[in-house]
Amino acid sequence: MLCTYIAEIYLGRIARLSAAAEGKLPEDSPEIKVMQKQMAIELYNEAVKEFRAFTEEYEADLESDATFQLLQSHGRIDDCLLFASQRNNYEIVITHYINNQDYRAAIAALNEVPNKDLKNSIMAKYISTVSYTHLRAHETSLHLVCRLLLEKKKQK
Numbered sequence: 001m002l003c004t005y006i007a008e009i010y011l012g013r014i015a016r017l018s019a020a021a022e023g024k025l026p027e028d029s030p031e032i033k034v035m036q037k038q039m040a041i042e043l044y045n046e047a048v049k050e051f052r053a054f055t056e057e058y059e060a061d062l063e064s065d066a067t068f069q070l071l072q073s074h075g076r077i078d079d080c081l082l083f084a085s086q087r088n089n090y091e092i093v094i095t096h097y098i099n100n101q102d103y104r105a106a107i108a109a110l111n112e113v114p115n116k117d118l119k120n121s122i123m124a125k126y127i128s129t130v131s132y133t134h135l136r137a138h139e140t141s142l143h144l145v146c147r148l149l150l151e152k153k154k155q156k
Contacts, residue, residue, distance in 0.1 A: 003061040004070070010051040011074045017044035052082065059086045068092075091122055098126070 020040035055062065064087060071080040077096070084092040090113045097106035113119040 001063060003058045004063045004066045006058075007051070007055065007062060007067055008070055010047070010054060011070055011076065014044065014047045014051060014076070015074055017047050020044075048079075052079065055079070055083055056086060059083070064089075090118070094122060 017040055021037060021044045055067075062083075067083060068080060071077075071083060081093050081096060084090075090109060093109045094106050097103070097109060110119060110122065113122065
């Protein structure tokens with residue numbers, strides 16, 4: 001729980017530095033008076049790097065659901081995906097890419113799943129309404145998912 005609280009502190013700092021780097025802090029804010037925009041950008045980048053090192057080092061100590069909620073509430077989608085990858089929560093990553101219609105990234109993430117049963121389970125969620133009669137002679141279920149996702153992308 002302590003690590004989750006520390007993550008919240010990091011995320012608050014990142015949010016303030018991001019606002020300072022974008023010039024969105026109020027004029028009377030002490031942070032904006034002390035730093036120039038370039039310095040704010042450098043501090044922001046360093047804070048993000050420190051936060052990612054922290055989540056990697058203490059990944060096992062961070063409460064999963066609370067950390068995902070924190071990351072999402074701070075709009076840190078890239079860090080949310082990185083944390084999901086650290087936790088081997090492939091489904092979150094794949095679902096994100098599918099929801100954003102980035103089918104190539106979804107397929108790449110699917111190919112990263114080392115466990116065949118898990119990979120098949122994830123694929124089954126997205127092809128459950130498709131009959132296996134759609135499979136071409138040389139296709140596996142992975143090929144079918146890839147082909148259907150690419151066809152869906154072409155239609156839009």
